[in-house]
Structure formats: C-alpha cells, structure tokens
Amino acid sequence: MSMFKAKLDSFLLSTTHAGFWAGTTVFGTFLVTYLYANGYDAADVGLIMALMSVFNVVAQPLWGYVADAKLKIRTTILLCLAAAIPLVAMLPLMIRTTASLMIGCCLISCFENPIKGLMDSLTNQAESRNRYIIYGLARGCGSFFSAIASLVAGELLNQWGIEWAFTIHGILLLIALIALLAFRGIPYGIKEEEVPSAHKEKRRISIGDAAVTLMGNHTYLAIFASTILLNIGLKAALTFAPVMIVDLGGTNAHTGYSMAVNTVGMLPCMLIYSWMFRKKGMSNNWLYILACIFTIARIASMAIVDSIGAIIAVQIINSLSYGFLQPSMIRAVSDTTPVEYRATAITMVTSGQLAVSSLLGDYAAGKLVEKFGMQPMFWICTILAVLGTIAYIPVIRYTKRERSCS
Numbered sequence: 001m002s003m004f005k006a007k008l009d010s011f012l013l014s015t016t017h018a019g020f021w022a023g024t025t026v027f028g029t030f031l032v033t034y035l036y037a038n039g040y041d042a043a044d045v046g047l048i049m050a051l052m053s054v055f056n057v058v059a060q061p062l063w064g065y066v067a068d069a070k071l072k073i074r075t076t077i078l079l080c081l082a083a084a085i086p087l088v089a090m091l092p093l094m095i096r097t098t099a100s101l102m103i104g105c106c107l108i109s110c111f112e113n114p115i116k117g118l119m120d121s122l123t124n125q126a127e128s129r130n131r132y133i134i135y136g137l138a139r140g141c142g143s144f145f146s147a148i149a150s151l152v153a154g155e156l157l158n159q160w161g162i163e164w165a166f167t168i169h170g171i172l173l174l175i176a177l178i179a180l181l182a183f184r185g186i187p188y189g190i191k192e193e194e195v196p197s198a199h200k201e202k203r204r205i206s207i208g209d210a211a212v213t214l215m216g217n218h219t220y221l222a223i224f225a226s227t228i229l230l231n232i233g234l235k236a237a238l239t240f241a242p243v244m245i246v247d248l249g250g251t252n253a254h255t256g257y258s259m260a261v262n263t264v265g266m267l268p269c270m271l272i273y274s275w276m277f278r279k280k281g282m283s284n285n286w287l288y289i290l291a292c293i294f295t296i297a298r299i300a301s302m303a304i305v306d307s308i309g310a311i312i313a314v315q316i317i318n319s320l321s322y323g324f325l326q327p328s329m330i331r332a333v334s335d336t337t338p339v340e341y342r343a344t345a346i347t348m349v350t351s352g353q354l355a356v357s358s359l360l361g362d363y364a365a366g367k368l369v370e371k372f373g374m375q376p377m378f379w380i381c382t383i384l385a386v387l388g389t390i391a392y393i394p395v396i397r398y399t400k401r402e403r404s405c406s
Contacts (some may be wrong), residue, residue: 023172089240229388233381269323
C-alpha cells in the first residue's frame with residue numbers, strides 16, 4: 001500500500017466520522033422540535049424518545065456481535081448506514097400516526113445508533129494497522145463537524161423549515177456511506193506479524209460466549225462501571241444547560257452557542273490525547289484519570305455558575321472531559337478484552353453508558369431538580385463522578401500486573 005493510499009484512508013475515515021456525527025447531531029437536535037411542530041405533546045415525545053433508547057440498548061451489542069462473529073466491522077457499518085438513510089427519508093411520511101412514527105424512530109435507532117460504537121471499534125482497529133490513522137483525529141473530526149452542523153443547520157432550518165432537518169440528516173449520512181465505501185483499511189507502516197490475528201481471519205463465536213467472557217472480565221466491568229458513573233453527570237449537564245439558560249432569560253441563539261462551545265474543542269483535545277499517548281508515551285491509565293479530573297470539574301462547574309455567559313464558558317471543559325475520556329476509554333477496553341470480542345465489548349460499553357446515563361442523567365436528575373433544585377443535583381452528580389474515578393482503580397492494578405508479568 002502506497003503512502004498516498006494510506007493517507008487517503010486516514011482522510012476517508014475522518015470524513016466518515018464527520019458525516020456520521022454531523023448527521024446524527026442534526027437528527028438528535030431537531031427531532032424533538034419537529035415533533036412539537038407537528039402537534040405531538042410532551043407525553044408522546046417522551047414515549048418516543050424512551051422507546052428509541054430501549055431499542056438502542058438492545059441493538060448496539062447485537063450489531064457488535066455481528067461485527068465480531070459474522071461480518072467485518074466496516075461491512076456492518078455500511079449495512080447499518082444503507083438501512084438508516086431510506087428510513088430517515090421516509091420518516092416525514094410516518095408523522096401522520098403516532099404508531100407509524102414510533103416504528104420509524106425505533107428502526108432508525110436500531111440501525112443508526114449502533115454505528116457510534118462500531119465506528120469507535122473500526123477506528124481503533126484501523127489505527128493498529130495504518131500508522132497515518134489517529135483515533136483522536138478521526139473521532140475529533142466527528143465532534144468538530146457536529147458543532148458546525150448545529151450552527152449551520154439551525155440557520156438553514158430557520159429559513160427553509162424544520163422538515164428539512166431529515167434531508168440534511170440523510171445527505172450527511174450519505175457522505176459518510178460514500179467515504180466508508182472508498183475506505184480500504186489496508187495495513188501500512190506496521191509489520192505483518194504485528195497486525196492482530198483477528199483482523200486476518202474471522203473466528204466463529206457465539207453471542208453466549210461473548211457475554212460470558214465479557215461479564216466474567218472484572219477489569220472490563222470496572223471500566224464499564226467507571227464510564228457509567230462519569231457519564232451520568234455529563235449527560236445531566238448536557239440536558240440541563242439549555243434549561244438553565246432559558247431560566248436566566250436566554251434565547252435559542254444562546255443555546256446554540258452553548259452546544260457549539262460544548263463540542264468544538266473536542267478535536268484539538270483528542271489530538272492532544274493522541275500526541276501524549278503515541279508521541280510522549282504517557283500511560284493510557286493516567287490519561288483516563290486526567291479525563292476523570294476534567295469530568296469532575298465540568299460537572300461541579302455547573303453547580304456554581306450563575307449567568308448565561310458563565311454557563312456558555314464552562315462548556316469548554318466538556319471538550320477537555322470528553323476529548324480525553326472517549327479515546328482513553330476505547331483504549332482501555334481494547335487493552336483488556338480479547339480481540340475477537342472487541343467490537344462487542346466497545347458497543348456494550350457505549351450502549352450501557354448511554355442507557356444508564358440517559359435514565360439517571362435525564363429522568364432521575366430531573367426528579368432531583370424538582371425536589372432539591374439544580375445546584376444540589378449537580379453536586380450529587382459530582383460525587384458520582386468521584387466514585388467513577390475510584391471505580392477505575394482495578395484497571396490500573398491490572399495493567400501494572402500485566403506489565404510486571406511481561
């Protein structure tokens with residue numbers, strides 16, 4: 001494989017991330033607005049969003065298993081994208097009845113949301129095969145273009161109408177599909193014997209084997225618990241920042257600025273993570289702990305801000321938190337699970353933290369706000385983040401033990 005083709009693969013993978021995450025952001029940001037504009041009440045919207053979360057939790061590990069045991073990860077993502085794009089295009093036709101809309105949204109959730117974990121698995125795999133592919137750059141492009149998509153789509157939809165959200169969403173997913181079709185994933189700059197064996201030959205495994213292996217891996221479970229505890233507060237901060245802005249007299253423009261600041265710094269932060277890990281040789285465990293510190297600071301800051309400007313300003317801490325937490329979590333899972341179960345392991349962590357953080361970070365946090373107020377809720381989430389940091393200690397011990405045995 002020539003150097004040009006290796007660099008082209010890096011570009012194509014970053015483009016896939018950019019198209020996918022930008023499209024997903026447009027869908028997630030404007031779906032609720034679209035439903036309200038078409039006469040659906042809060043109860044209907046809540047039910048639809050809850051059902052999408054349930055279907056997502058079931059679909060993510062199943063597609064991860066398919067990628068590990070049946071198909072290649074790239075093929076699985078292409079299949080999911082090819083199914084999601086026409087479903088997105090047909091969604092406006094399903095708006096007429098609640099039942100058809102629920103079916104459409106749940107099907108989109110089944111095919112589109114699992115791509116998040118699968119893209120992390122594919123990028124992690126590609127990074128181990130091509131020296132020009134950097135996880136932080138590829139995933140960071142997704143976060144950067146998510147911020148751009150939030151701002152640009154908002155302006156376009158103000159002029160064209162909210163129903164164009166799904167067209168924009170579909171076009172961005174199509175860009176991701178085309179880029180991934182062109183992506184080859186051929187090794188470059190790595191010796192053949194260093195390419196993990198699971199990339200060369202697909203092993204026959206059952207979903208039962210995967211579940212037993214991963215649930216019996218105490219180190220993996222520690223990572224799982226840690227990420228869930230950390231993400232509860234992060235999800236609460238994401239959900240309630242717009243509420244705080246509105247309560248302080250802010251506008252939709254302020255909310256848009258907040259979302260853009262929240263994500264735009266993730267690209268440089270993920271690149272800094274990659275530089276510190278790959279070039280400076282820093283331990284992934286210590287980079288994960290650094291991410292925990294940023295996460296604790298990010299959640300605690302929401303408990304003390306008292307103005308719109310301060311709320312928008314502290315969103316930049318989210319870039320530091322997520323920019324280090326996401327790649328270090330993926331690396332930790334990759335280092336502590338068998339390669340043949342890796343896609344399943346990553347998608348299970350992704351779906352698990354999404355499900356629990358959505359339940360506790362949205363619903364339970366909302367109940368806490370009703371009873372105690374916004375500030376106490378964020379202090380409770382801060383304590384959970386501290387517990388999440390402590391929960392990671394077994395992973396550090398495992399790594400030290402493995403290093404001493406090697």
